[in-house]
Amino acid sequence: MRLPALILVFLPLSIWAQDTSLNFSVQLLSLQSTYSPSSHYDKGRHVIGYQGQFAFSRYSTSSLFLNQQSDIGYSTRYKNHSFAFYLQAYSDEFTRNQNLQLHYAYTFKLKTNILGKNLAIIPGIGYSYHRERMDFSKLRFPDQIASGSGFIIPTSELPPSENIYYSALQGSALLRSENFFLQLQIENFNEPLISYYPNDVPDTGEGSTYLPIIYSLNNAIKLKRYRSFDFWITGCSVHSQDFIMRYAGLGAITSFKEKYILSYTIYLNQSSEISLGYYTQSIRSFIRYQNSPDSFLTYFEFGKYSLGIAYAIGKQ
Amino acid sequence: MKSIILIWMILFLGCKKQDSSDVVQLYIPNAFYPNSNVQCPSSDPVCNRNFTIKFSDRSKLHSFEMYIYNSNQIEVYHTTIPEYGWNGRSQNIGAECAYGTYPYLIRYTDINQEVFIVSGNVLLIR
Numbered sequence: 001m002r003l004p005a006l007i008l009v010f011l012p013l014s015i016w017a018q019d020t021s022l023n024f025s026v027q028l029l030s031l032q033s034t035y036s037p038s039s040h041y042d043k044g045r046h047v048i049g050y051q052g053q054f055a056f057s058r059y060s061t062s063s064l065f066l067n068q069q070s071d072i073g074y075s076t077r078y079k080n081h082s083f084a085f086y087l088q089a090y091s092d093e094f095t096r097n098q099n100l101q102l103h104y105a106y107t108f109k110l111k112t113n114i115l116g117k118n119l120a121i122i123p124g125i126g127y128s129y130h131r132e133r134m135d136f137s138k139l140r141f142p143d144q145i146a147s148g149s150g151f152i153i154p155t156s157e158l159p160p161s162e163n164i165y166y167s168a169l170q171g172s173a174l175l176r177s178e179n180f181f182l183q184l185q186i187e188n189f190n191e192p193l194i195s196y197y198p199n200d201v202p203d204t205g206e207g208s209t210y211l212p213i214i215y216s217l218n219n220a221i222k223l224k225r226y227r228s229f230d231f232w233i234t235g236c237s238v239h240s241q242d243f244i245m246r247y248a249g250l251g252a253i254t255s256f257k258e259k260y261i262l263s264y265t266i267y268l269n270q271s272s273e274i275s276l277g278y279y280t281q282s283i284r285s286f287i288r289y290q291n292s293p294d295s296f297l298t299y300f301e302f303g304k305y306s307l308g309i310a311y312a313i314g315k316q
Numbered sequence: 317m318k319s320i321i322l323i324w325m326i327l328f329l330g331c332k333k334q335d336s337s338d339v340v341q342l343y344i345p346n347a348f349y350p351n352s353n354v355q356c357p358s359s360d361p362v363c364n365r366n367f368t369i370k371f372s373d374r375s376k377l378h379s380f381e382m383y384i385y386n387s388n389q390i391e392v393y394h395t396t397i398p399e400y401g402w403n404g405r406s407q408n409i410g411a412e413c414a415y416g417t418y419p420y421l422i423r424y425t426d427i428n429q430e431v432f433i434v435s436g437n438v439l440l441i442r
Binding site for chain 1: 341343345346347348349351352354355356359360363364366367368370371372373401414415439441442
């Protein structure tokens with residue numbers, strides 16, 4: 001039994017009021033140790049986790065809780081298959097989003113050596129229920145500003161509600177062996193409506209008032225083993241319906257002495273990341289640097305306990 | 317007498333004093349709603365449907381440039397005409413941009429050719 005998993009993430013950046021699209025606070029969440037637990041551990045595990053993100057403004061003496069998240073995960077493994085579920089409660093002050101997520105993953109070992117030893121297919125499905133809130137009293141619409149004087153006057157642009165509620169579905173499939181992995185993930189495939197003015201949604205079918213579907217594809221192939229070094233080549237691509245969010249043309253993972261992993265990825269949209277990991281039976285750790293935005297992240301697991309610390313530099 | 321001339325030269329020749337009435341003040345909204353049904357005044361026919369900058373005195377403005385980017389730092393709008401606001405579409409004619417926060421950069425000069433740069437974020441609501 002592994003408990004608790006604890007991830008502390010620190011984010012010093014200038015506060016943007018109600019920034020609904022600050023992506024990099026979300027990127028760091030991909031670190032969750034509790035996500036798909038059965039894909040990482042052979043014997044299964046229980047997880048209770050807590051994660052808090054804080055923002056420190058250099059002009060302020062106080063910090064602000066950006067988001068908090070609690071996780072409960074459970075996985076178990078049988079001879080040829082395993083299953084895992086994962087429940088997460090999440091609250092974000094930045095995006096004013098609160099949600100409850102439930103994920104279920106099933107691992108099934110395939111008895112073939114076509115793509116390497118221990119080939120397994122892991123389908124998964126996730127459901128999340130979201131509540132998003134906007135404080136309209138802090139917004140300044142153009143009709144509130146008097147030309148010439150700049151006086152602020154009341155607006156008539158008030159929505160029916162300051163809250164929106166929606167459900168989102170996601171699914172993924174991972175095919176992996178000792179020499180290969182390929183993962184496809186589809187998020188928001190039910191395209192939930194996220195409008196504060198649902199009565200005004202145009203019938204033109206343009207999807208901008210709906211949360212766009214996001215497709216992610218990740219893959220890695222072991223190229224060669226030379227002495228104690230394994231060379232892998234990786235690729236990843238993340239697309240939404242409207243534009244490519246990020247994609248990698250070149251990635252490399254080198255592991256040596258079965259303990260150290262060095263990975264390097266260049267995203268073709270001009271960002272890159274490099275990480276160095278150290279993995280043994282009792283210790284799993286890595287440190288990662290990513291540019292755009294500049295962020296450092298380190299993560300440790302000692303036996304039953306996990307700790308992650310991130311430092312990101314926001315650009316405004 | 318020499319000192320009087322010197323003071324006169326400093327006051328009227330050496331120092332160029334900026335008249336406070338020459339300063340152009342920008343009034344920038346932080347949200348807009350392209351599908352707005354609000355009834356607009358005739359002086360501002362698109363009001364909340366566009367992200368438009370207002371000025372304390374438009375006649376004191378010499379040049380103006382505004383750039384708006386999405387969260388992937390891709391330019392979604394650029395204009396040099398202050399009255400042409402952003403309507404929430406890519407370059408005002410392309411696809412509708414999604415609900416979210418968009419950073420902007422405004423560079424303008426006043427009639428004294430003094431350069432000002434203003435940046436911030438605007439929330440596009442759907």
